[in-house]
Structure formats: C-alpha cells, structure tokens
Amino acid sequence: MEEFLEYLERKFPYPNIREPQKKMMLKIYKSILENRNLIVEAPTGVGKTLAYLIPSLYFAEKGKRVLILTETIDQQKRIYEELNRLDHKLKVSYLMGINNYVCKSLNKKANRVYCKYNIRCKFRPNKKPVCYCGLNKIRVGNLYYCPFCACEYKKCKLESLLADVVVMNNSIFFYSKEECEEFREFDIIIVDEAHKLEDSIRRALSVEVNPDILIDRLKVMAIYYAPKVLKKRMDLENVFSILENYLKDVDIDEYRRSLLYDGFELNSCYRLDKAILSSILNAYHKILKIKKEILKFEENEEIKENLNFDLDFRDVCLVELNFISKTKYSELYLNEFFENISNMKVRDDYVLYRANNSLIYEPIFVNKYLKFLYGNATVIHCSATIGNLKLHALKTGLENCDFLKLKSPFPKDRRKIIGLKDGANMKYEIKDREKANKILVKLLEAIDGNTLILFKSFEDLDNFYKYLKNEINNLNIKNKKIHVYERGLSGEEAKKLKERFEKEGGILLATGRFSEGVDIPGKALIAVIIDSLPFPVPTPLLKKEREQLMKKYGSWETFILTSFDRMAKTLIQMIGRLIRTENDYGVVVIQDKRFSDWVGKEMKKRGYLEDYELMNLEESLNYIPRFLSKFR
Template structure:
C-alpha cells in the first residue's frame, strides 16, 4: 500500500532548507497584518493580466509514496510572451541590501510554485519573480528569472529527495508502529471492574467521531482505559495523533508511565511531553536572542540533525530527554520539542496547547480540522481553566507605571497611555460606593486606544531593546494584544466588568460560559474523551464543556469493596461563614476522635486558610501529642514534595496534615496503602462568594434556572469528592472519611453522592465516633 504524504510548498521548502539563528526578539505582531495588507495592495494595483491568490496542487507517485503538494501563489501574470509566478515578500530592510542571493528560501518557494503551475498547464518555460515590498517606505523591488520546465523539475526533485529521507523514515516507523498495535494486547492479566466497559466506550466514540464524557472513579485505571483503545484506533487509521491533555504535571507523569507500560508490552509508539518555555529554557531569561543565547545562535543549522537523532534513539520523549538532546546538539529545547511533536504519535501536554486561543499549537490546529484524538484528563478542571483561557483583563496602574517610564522617551506612546488611564478613570467613577461595576455593553471605547498603543509601540520596541522601560512596555503590548484577541469572541457568553483591586483597578472581559468556545476548540480534532473521577452531575459537565446532546456519557461505579470505606457525616455542625467562629472547638474535637481511632496519617481539608489556621490553634493546644503539618500559600515544588514525603507508610506516630479543599493536596496526589488512613472534610466546598461567581449564577439562572448549582454547588461538591477520593486508591486500601456540615444530609447534596457512599453513617454526637471506628478498624 502506498504511503500518502500531504505537505504544503512552504512547509516542504522551510523544513528542507531552513538554516541560521532562532530569533524571537520583538518584531511587532502587527507586522504580519501589515504584510498581508501589502500583499493585497500590490495585488489590487496590478493590471488585468494579474491573477492573485492562485491555488496549485500537484498529486503524483514517487519512490513508493503518493504525494500531494499544494499551496497558494501570490500572483500569476499572463504576459503576451511569458507566464510569471509572482512571489511577494515584505521586509523592513533597505531594498538596496536585497539582491538575487538575499534569501534562497524565497526562490525555492517560487520555483516550486512555478514547477507545479507549469506542469498543470503544460508549459515548457515559466518566469519566477520575487517582489520585495519595503514596509516603512512602501518602495518596491522586483527580481525576475526565467526557467525551463526541466530546470524546475530538477530543482523540485532535488528538494523532494532531501525530504524523502524523512518520508522513508516516517513510513518505516508507521509500518513498525501499526504492526505492533495489531499484535498489542491489554497489558494486564485481567480487566478491573468497569475498565473494559470504559475502553470499549472510548473506542466506539473514536470510531463514531463523537465526544465522550466519562465519570470513572479511582481504581478503574482511567489512563490505560483511554490510551489503549485510542492507540488501537490509530492502528486502524482513525487518527494520526493522540493529544493527552492535562491540567497538572503529576497527571502528565501518569500518562508517561502508561505509554511506558504499553511499550514494555511490545508497542512501538513515540510520545513527547511538552514543557512550558519558561520552565525548560536553559537561560535565566527565556528570550531567544542569538546574541545572548548559544542555543538560539545557529539553531536552524543543527535542529534537523537533532530531531533525527532523538527520533532514531528514543520513543518516550520526556522533558529530561529533550533537555539532554538539546544540550548535545546546542538547540533551543522548547522550539526543538515543538518540532519533535510533528513527528511523534502522541503529545502529552497542558490544556492550553489545544484550547487557549493565545497559545494553542498553530502548526497542528490552524489548517482546519485534523484527525486528532483529544484525551482530556481530570476534565472537571477544564471548566474554570476554560473561563480563564477565554477571559482577559487590564489594570489601570499598569498604564500609569508604563507612562512614567516612557514619557521622556516617546511622547506619542505616553499620550495614548494617558488616554487609556483617563478611560479607566471614567469607568472607575461608575462604581460609585461599590467595589465593582458590571458594564451594560462591551467596552468598545478602549479598543481603539489599545490598537493605537500597539501601532505606536511597535517601532519603539523594535529599536530600543536595552532602554529602561522596554520590558514594561513590551509586557503591556502583549497584554493589549491578548485583550483585543479575546474581544473578538465577545458575545452573550461574556460580561465586561470593572473592579477595585487593593489600590488598583481592573477592567475584565469575563467569559462566564466557556461551553461554545471549548466546543469549537474540540472540533480541531475528530474526537474528545473527557474523563475524571468527579464529573458530577455529568450532564452539567457535558453542558459547560461544550458537549452536545448526542455525545456519549457514562458513569462507572467504584471497583473497590465498599466495606473498605467508613464514611461518616457529622450533620450537627454548620460551617457556613456566619457560624464558623462557633465551630472551631467542635471541629477540633471531631478531628481528634477520628485520628485517635487508629495510628496513621490523616488529611483535614478546610474551605479557607483562615478557617484552617483558626482550628489548628485550638487543636495544637488541646491535643499536643499528634504531629502536625500544614499547607502554606504559594508553596514551591520542593515544599510540596516535602509535605507529601511526611506521609510515610511506616509511621511511628499519628500525623495530621491540614490543607485547603480544592488546593494542591486535595486532588491529583496518590497516597496509597498505609500512607493515608483517612480524610476529614470541613464544609461543602462552596467557592468563595465573589463577583464572578455571582455573574455565573445570574447568567445560568436566566439560561436554565440552575444558577446556584452551576456557580457554587456543583463546583463545591466536586472539590469534596476529590478530597474524599484521596483515601481509597487501590484494592487493598482501607480508610475513613468524615464529612462535617449539616448540608451533606440535604437531599440536594445526597443526589450528588457516588453510589459507593451509601449507606453512610450519620453522626449526631462526636462520642459515637469511637464505636463506629472500633468496629471498622477491627473488622
């Protein structure tokens, strides 16, 4: 069977011929727009012999491959005696510095277009013209060369032969990969309860090109149950690439381990884990400047060799492996990893790379719909992350601070910043005595000023990189771009508001309903599998994550023995904000009753730091015999790891860890066996009352009458389920969960309980706890 390769002229030429430095220093984002306008200006000013934007496509067989090479010619000029392919290039260089040897890639593109056009139209000869347009002066320089079809054919196939080396490598790999998939069996002796059902549902969803929303409790083996059928579907031609999308580093590691297990069982499959630029960069500042970074200088001279080296020698390409090869070949690790991703079968990365309009991977998703599979892990996190990705904000103080820095350097920029500050002041007055004001309409008045700021800043930023104030203006420039980018999506799912923040003041475009934009982002692939242990209620998640009525949904029960969980609810305590002060002593006593029931490690989750520290003070004073550790705000990675290291299986005394519900320790951590004996959850997890939560509430009250549920109750209960889910992580785990709040016994909350929480033990008096715990631990 012939192997099909589809590639654009531009990508073919740039990949084979790229060379020189990687330089991502400021060039000006609107230069691309100016370039487009220059193209259009030149095309419109041409005579009737000029046909702009001519699509060309060449399909042919060569060396066992079926090639489709396509592109769009800027212009075709039909002269009396000649046909001319016009390739337009914009530049900021002086035209006298540009001659016919200026850039071989420009000629290569033109010659490829010329060859395809001449072949399609049975021409013996054709002319290639490079038209250079100087953006600042609008001067034009044209360089024209005549070619015979034979000269162009030779050039085209020389280029293709260089690409062919890669094509043959990929063909060989895909055959090897697909043969391994064919013989691949599920890597474990038996399926766990519910595991096969999930795997079959994932496979069927991919074949049907639908989306699946699956609540799969801990212990089912969600990752292998989604990855294995996706890999099988790839072997049958249903996808060319799997994107495993996560919210946290720890879940990326689980995905890596899963592909490792499959590879150990005979699968030949290449994956890469993408790491954010600022984390993987070898320099203190992630600024790709060839004058300051040896990895950026000459990057393109070496990067193809680096890609080939890593692909020949590695299958599971982690951050550490990327860094090792990047140092070996002296290339930028971040850009290197993005290039590797083109050639791998799977990409493990953050949600942003697929969904965020400001940073998604354009090399995959800008060409329209791809045949990709999105595996969205811990999908409950995507709701708030979606709101964050599709929202944007600007601060008044920033305009003033940058103006102070820039006023003596550029009066035009300073003037625009003054106008922006005045605009914000007008909005601030609308707050009157309140801390916020929700605008009636979109704040279109600021858009013009932001566009002016961008235009005026570009030249200054391009020429003043070492001047004081540069970094601050550059950041504001990017913030203004991001704000205008998000403004393009503004519709009934958005609200604009202004709010006082400490001594500052912000304007925000807030996407309170990300469902439509997430749904559109998912269309960049064929199928999306949204899965989590806590998608409750599942129709709510399907709704807010952009699902449709005909998308598949499934809820799986826990595979663990219900007898291993002792679930108690203390329904005689209110943790509502107004009652908290009166609850501190009671809660401390309840914690004591649980943790003295059996020596071990326990976690106690609170709705806020303030609540947590208030209870800790009393607990320490009354029960000094226990070891205590507590979560601190903004912990470093090392501090987090040290916190978790305290939960040892061979404990000699009881350890009580205090943490915040919905924080870094209430989900995504795996303390199996004796590392965790129980969890106590204080409150129903309601998000803190705030303007944005109220906006969400009011919006969904109008849409479906479920404003409180969508804004507060469902997100809160998901935090509770995540916290409780830390306790039973494997078949052998045994543990206790105590929920403290009278609302847990309301029918509206009980309806959100997973099946394995029934029957639970209602506690009216803390003195009853020892009886139930003694019975449970000694069973």
C-alpha cells in the first residue's frame, strides 16, 4: 500500500486529491490486488477518470494488461488524452469502430462487410515483409503492416494486440475479443459509463431487417447499371416497371446463373448489363414477398415461429459488392440482410418481433455474454449513475463483487429536488396533458432563468411547445427564447443546439434521450423540470424479460427489476444535468404526480436517490424564487 501511495503522489497531475477520489483509487487498488470485481458509483465532480487511470497504470507498469471500455467516442478521446498526459512508458492503443475510419480501398467510410469480403485489398496487413511502396513493414505475430500505407483500422487492431493499455468501445471489444487477446489476455478491465454497458452489448447482439431499405438500394443499383437508353427514362418511382418491360422476354434465372464473380469484377458469357439487371429484378420480387410475409405478423408482438423465406440472394450480393467498389456508397445493405436474417431463429434467450416494417431480433439478457468477455480479468465498473448496485451486478454478469457508492463532493445546499404533490397524472394510459402544460408554464415564471424541460416523448414535447408558443408573450420572464430538440437530430446537431442554448439562454425543450451526457455548467442552466417519469413502453423485449423473471421472482419484484430500474436510472441521468461544477446551483422539479405518490419513496428505499422534498404547486412557486435568489 505504501508503494502505491507514493506512486499516487508522484503521478497525480494536480495539487490536491479530493477525498472521494482517493477513496476510489484505494478501493480499486485493493480490488485488483485481491482479484475481486468492483462496482463504483462516483457522481460528477469526484474525478473518476483519474481515479481509475492511476491504479491501472500502476499495475500495467508491473506487467498487468489493462483494457478500458467506454460507450462514446468523446469519452474514449478524453481517456486517451488523459493517459497521454500522465508520465509513463507503456504502449497505449486506441481503437474505434470500423465506421469511424476511412477505407483506403473505397476512399470513403469503412464498412465491416466490405472489409470482410475484400480479401485482396492491398492495404490489408499480410505475410509479405516489404510493402508495395518499397518500405519494410512492421511485424505483429505472423502479419506485417506498413505504418504509412496500411488500413488505419487494421493497423490499430494490430497495435492493440501488443499494447499494455487499450482504450476501446464496448461493442468493438465484443466483436474483436479473440483478436485483441491473441497474444496476451487482459488482466484488468475497466468499464467507464458502466450504466450503458447492458444496452451497448444488447445492441451489438441485436439484428434489424428492413425490406424498404433493401428496395431503395436495389433502385439505386438498377439506375447505376442500366444502359443509357433506360437510364434517361428512369427515376426512383418507375425503376422496376421499366425493368419489367426491358426484361420481359429474358430468362431471368438463366441470366442470374451466368454471373461469375472474380474479386470485385463481374464477368458474364451473356450481356453483363442484362445479367446484373435480371439479378436486381429477381431480388426485388423476393424482397417484396418477404415484406408481405413480415407484415402478416402482429406489430410489437413476439414471433414464436421460425421464419421461412427464400434467401437465395448470392447473385445480387455479388452485384452489390461490385457496386460498392465503384461508387461513393459504403453500406452493404443486401449482404448484411442476407447475413442477419439467416440467423433469426426462435430461441428462449432471444425475442423476435415486428416493429413497423422491420423485423427486430434482440437478446433478453446479456450477462452470460459479458461473463465471456470478462474472461479471467478483474473487472471494475464505474459510472456517475448506476442506481441499484446489486441489480447492476446481476444484469451485467459480475460475480465475486464489491461495491463502492461515493457521495457528490459538491455542496448539497446548492441544489433542491422537488416533487409536486399535486402534479399532473402522467400515466401512459391516463395522461393529463392540459394540466401538465399549465404547471410547466407557472414553474417557468417562478424560475425566470435558463431552464431545461425534459419530456418522455416527442408527442408530449410537441404538445407543450404549441401551448408555450401561444403563452410565451404573456409570461413574466426575462428571456423568452425557445430552443427545441427535434426528432432525427444527429449527435453533431444536438451538440450545436446545446451550445446555442448555453450562449443565448432561455428555455430548452428536449426528451430524456437528449439529456444523457449533456453538460451545461454554471448559470447557463439553473433549473431542470421533468415533465413525466420515463417508464419504458412495454416492448416485446420487456415483456419477455418479465416473463423469464416471473419464474424466479414475484410480479412486484419483477416490475422493479425491469421497468422501474430502467426508469430510475434514466431519471437520475435527467437530474444529473443540473450540477456539473462546484459553483453550480439550481432546482429540479418533478411534476409527474407518481413521483410524490410512491416512486420517490421507492427510489430512496432502493438506493437510487438520497434526498428530495415534496411540495404542492403553490408552495414550490413561492419557494423556488427565494432559493434561487440566494445564489444569483
């Protein structure tokens, strides 16, 4: 222990170590030393990144191999930069998902399926020690790569084989565990943002098939390969009717069989354009049949029978590979479809269902997959928001596990969480939207400052937005700017929205999804209003999960393990948007009446939430201005 404390004093880059931060470091050190798994909840401000990096480096310098997993690329970059700031001589590797790299062969975004099939790619590491550019390559195992010419993704993967510390995404490790551990297994696995781990692995294991996407791809391919005389008449609406007429006297099956595949070039003893277009038209008719069969299933109901489709798409998959190699496109929709739908088998541990026009195939539990990923390593889970630590351990397959729940280092008297005793009823079946809208407007007047209002759904957000636009000129508030998080905004667009709100202030309307990871410090945000508790919609996955758990637990405990747990963790994330630095202050108001009736009490009992206060609306309208005025 003394040696580690000396190492900590020497390595820590700031003048002072916070007490919760030091406690976390010592607990991680002890867990690794005793080979015991650990779950840590460290609220914003503790400094958890340094708290797990320094013990990790200490053991890495003693020969242990360390893997650091996280969910987002931004967090990966922060971890990697923090590692580089700390003085060490270790080999550190940074690996992102393949879509974040540029494929040198395509000269555009890389694609997993294309990379899998393009085995003759000259940028791929191989067994030749000299590169085509004339330079000697670097050897990793029995493969060589050129540091200048090699595919960046493959190069990073090879470097991760030899690294002492590897930083990567949860799902990337899921796909590349065996390769990453080819020469040397990981001794320590640190999972940052661990509250996202279960959903991250579930997404990696899940499959979605949408026939409409495939049909759109076939349309684009048909136009690309059509002779000029057809191309002049074609658009996305009439593609297949023109193809039908063009190929009406053709033996389509014979033309399909004539397609030969050689690398990424298609050759045919018949006219190549007719062979390719025959393949595309045949695939279109097959996909229409598959879509018709999919639409026979009841939406959002579990499918309990194995699918029986005609899946002979080999010819059109070859055409698509050729198409990708010659165009600006990178996604291999048809190849991925063929690969995915072939694996959709009815199983006890998976659920299959229809959502709109898509088939969804999801695992119910992921703990057994996570146990495989952990191997024999000591596993440390860290997050600002975990909630019930024992439940998290159960769902993420952590055994032989210790727990550490740290308190926020920020002063408690600078934040107040209020649950309205007379808030609106926001149950899914019986929702009092009109009352909720009136309450939200009154709260905005009481706050009279930069406020984030979080809704469960876009429907609720849109309803309130229309109401607010009619009332905004009558409101007694200084800043009447309204910022709205809209459906379909990309991550970059959401970031710009947040920055605009920080700069201009006013009112920001968003859903719970937007709130995760949003950091708006200082006076840019002094209040968060939670319109409705984010209980999940009962999807087939949730129903199947409950069905499985009911065999072991009662109905109430099953509800707590599923819907309640998901809601509670999301709610804590929403609350956590407010206090991001030591100087922040503000109020959180939960207007959904269910919180004051029973949810708040249950969350406190089960360790999700420590403190809150119940008030009626009139009390809160008097209290909020007085509370905020103390810090303004």
